[in-house]
Amino acid sequence: MTTPEHTAPFGAWPSPISASMVAAGAAPLSQVALDGLDCYWLVGRASEGGRTTLMRQRGESVTEVTPAPFNVRSRVHEYGGGACLVAGGTVWFSHFADNRLYVAADGAAPVPLTPEGAMRYADFVADTARSRLVTVREDHSAGGAYPVNTVCAVGFDGSETVLVQGSDFYAAPRLSPDGRSLAWLSWNHPRMPWQGTELWLADLGADGAVSNPRLVAGGPEESICQPEWSPAGLLHFVSDRSGWWNLYRLAGGSAQALCKRAAEFGAPHWNFGGSMYGFRSSDEIVCTYIENGVSRLARLSRDSGKLESIANPYQEIRELRVFGDSVALLGGAPAIPLELARIDLASGRREVLAHSITELPPAAYLSVPESISYTSTGGRTAHAFHYPPCNAGVQPADGGKPPLIVIGHGGPTGMATSTLKLATQFWTSRGFAVLDVNYGGSTGFGRDYRDALKGQWGIVDVEDCVAGARYLAMRGLADPDRLVIRGSSAGGLTTLCALTFHDVFKAGASYYGVSDLKGLDLDSHKFESHYNEYLIAPKPESEALYMLRSPINHTAQLKRPMIFFQGLDDKVVPPQQSSMMVDALRASGVPVAYMTLEGEGHGFRKADSIVRTLEAELYFYQRIFGLAGPGAVAPVEIENMPETE
Structure with missing residues (x-):
């Protein structure tokens, strides 16, 4: 057993998982073909x-x-x-x-x-x-x-x-x-x-x-x-x-x-x-399917309808392709970053062809998530993955509880998975707990669960994130005074609404998030130009709801410190969605930081962007919560930040 080398408060642990390591491991794999x-x-x-x-x-x-x-x-x-x-x-x-x-x-x-x-x-x-x-x-x-x-x-x-x-x-x-x-x-x-x-x-x-x-x-x-x-x-x-x-x-x-x-x-x-099935023959289909948020791999007999499991180590499977006895797929699990694998159905042999992350830290520094379900508003059941802090080289400095980062995924029909991601381990190895939420509206739990967000965007997703944070705090797994919420794109709206309309989270981070629903309609590209009619309401009813649910119209209620990240070439959520919120918080005296990135669109792809944003977000939380973090972390200007004595 490894003996801890350091004693440090939760959220300020020294970690071998640097932002540069996260960026170096940011090699997303996609579109498999045989x-x-x-x-x-x-x-x-x-x-x-x-x-x-x-x-x-x-x-x-x-x-x-x-x-x-x-x-x-x-x-x-x-x-x-x-x-x-x-x-x-x-x-x-x-x-x-x-x-x-x-x-x-x-x-x-x-x-x-x-x-x-x-x-x-x-x-x-x-x-x-x-x-x-x-x-x-x-x-x-x-x-x-x-x-x-x-x-x-x-x-x-x-x-x-x-x-x-x-x-x-x-x-x-x-x-x-x-x-x-x-x-x-x-x-x-x-x-x-x-x-x-x-x-x-x-x-x-x-x-x-x-x-x-x-x-x-x-x-x-x-x-x-x-x-x-x-x-x-x-x-x-x-x-x-x-x-x-x-x-x-x-x-x-x-x-x-x-x-x-x-x-x-x-x-x-x-x-x-995308592909989730293919033909081994006219009589047999090889498929992947999601059950209770976890992917399975199986053979399906066309005539009998019988599913026969195919052995594999993955809990997330996508991009499945089939050619005869050869199956290629992208797969991941709590201990496996997304990788490209090839399985021979005749022999059962599995060969890994490519890794999204080529160098992993020791397992003792990697948090293994627990799949949890909990009761949300109105008796709904919500689902999430809880990652406890994990770092074999550190002993917590006191008997306190860790700060918690709640993640609201984008989409909002997206889906959180348990696949190993260094971007998550960056936080858990520093003494943060993480809750990755599959709120109502997420994929992987059937149409009724997906339709829970119909007309309820900014409500159901937020309630499920709030309930998740309270659930972990009640179980003694998170510090109720250091609850953070972060999200990107649609998850950014979830973040902003949670901080504006609820008094649970103490800080937040928005990555190219939505703040103005009416402005989103006016600026939206064709594909999503009517999406709000499903998520909010058809016009003209939506006009009043836009006013009620858009955080930009309620900035007087937003009193929690926030950091914003925005690509200046974003065509999906234009930069003004972030800049308007920053201006409002700046004017109202709330601590706020803002980082814009040239040459980045909807999602950051450059190594330098990944490093800068992660380090800035860490610095922001450590300043807000008074944590003396180790190492040379590049600071970001936090406006309206009170001077510490």
């Missing part, structure tokens, strides 16, 4: 300004397919995803700098496929028989007006032909194995895709033209995701018509449930290209 026996994936590089590049494993060799300056990202719907496709060794991808499509034949340097202009592309499928890609295209040529979204064919010669149009949004164009049918998803304002989507099916002629389009599933109150064709040419999809995202197939003109279960086989469409 092309025969080759495996491809995207990795973000904070050390290269957040550039995302495509990697390939072929045999024993791992190579970079898109060297600098290529940045494989799409900005369709602003959130992007689905930025590349691999087929037969050829790669097509969207380059973030100019939004053009590029093509790289096997081993060749990428060359542009589409011309410079105002088009963006995502979610591709190769129609090789007709020498083209089928893709979702977003046309920004109208300037300030909302862009036009279509399903489009992009010829291998760079020509473009619109195949499907008329709806506000499209996703997941999928070509049947015989090339004679095309399926796709669409939806219209004011719905978001996890509220109501439509699954369409059409015939494709020899010339590639679409004919006989027909609606085969979905509607205003049914969410469809991930349509896929089986090797035998049967269309499969995920629907929440039962209250849970379950798997279905289209047969004889009707949808047949494959496995009725109180579990989620799908996820909200924030990004293109």
Whole structure:
């Protein structure tokens, strides 16, 4: 057993997990693809300004397919995803700098496929028989007006032909194995895709033209995701018509449930290209599903509906791809940072191909979360992960309780997971407890739980965070006088509302958070421009509710110290959402700090940004709570901060 080397107050422990280590480990993995026996994936590089590049494993060799300056990202719907496709060794991808499509034949340097202009592309499928890609295209040529979204064919010669149009949004164009049918998803304002989507099916002629389009599933109150064709040419999809995202197939003109279960086989469409199932054969599906907030991996027999577990160490699984006996996925667990793994179904052998974090501190410095459920307002049950302070090298200086940081995730249909994250361990290794909350509205617990936030944004999410903090304080696991709340984007609104309308938290941090709901409507991009009609209320009823729930209208009630972080290139939550709050707190004499970051958008990708924000946030809490933290932590100016004696 390790003997503690230091004695220090909670929140001021010396830690081997520096902000630089967190930044060095910020190598997000995404968009896994299998092309025969080759495996491809995207990795973000904070050390290269957040550039995302495509990697390939072929045999024993791992190579970079898109060297600098290529940045494989799409900005369709602003959130992007689905930025590349691999087929037969050829790669097509969207380059973030100019939004053009590029093509790289096997081993060749990428060359542009589409011309410079105002088009963006995502979610591709190769129609090789007709020498083209089928893709979702977003046309920004109208300037300030909302862009036009279509399903489009992009010829291998760079020509473009619109195949499907008329709806506000499209996703997941999928070509049947015989090339004679095309399926796709669409939806219209004011719905978001996890509220109501439509699954369409059409015939494709020899010339590639679409004919006989027909609606085969979905509607205003049914969410469809991930349509896929089986090797035998049967269309499969995920629907929440039962209250849970379950798997279905289209047969004889009707949808047949494959496995009725109180579990989620799908996820909200924030990004293109997600995958939670694939076909081992026409008779067997390999799938991942979420049950009570934890991911499972299984084989599903198409005919019997029987699920058979596949052994693996993960509690979070996403980006699952299947090719024969080979399964590739992104997986994580409390002791495993997100990693890319390949599982051979025949032998059960698991091989790790890539790590999001290459260097971990010793396990004695890593907090293992406890999954908890507790009662919130009105008798609702809320869910969260509690991380106690953990540092084998430190003995607490007194018998007190640790400060607690409550995290409200973004989305707000997002989901907190228990996967090991150094950004969380940064806090727990310094003597902070952390509560990562899956408040009402979160994914992973069925449609009713997701719909708990309908008309209640800024209320239910806040109440569940407040109840979680009180629950831990009541159990003696947190100091009630040092409760902190932090959140990003939608979680920023949760943070601001909790500090404005409740007297539980003593300080807070907002990362590009929402403060003005009406302003968000006016500034919002197309994808989210009507989202508040679900989260708050349709107009004109929303006008009064905007006034009631927007923290910017109630700054006189906000008396707690706050720190704000904002990317100046953010197109989702514009900088004025933060600057207005900072100005108001500055004027009212409340301690406030504000850090803006050039070249950062909605989410920080650069190593320097990650280091600066973490160190500034730590410094802020230590100053507010009078903790003498060790080490050279870069200070941030805190206005209205009383001088200490």
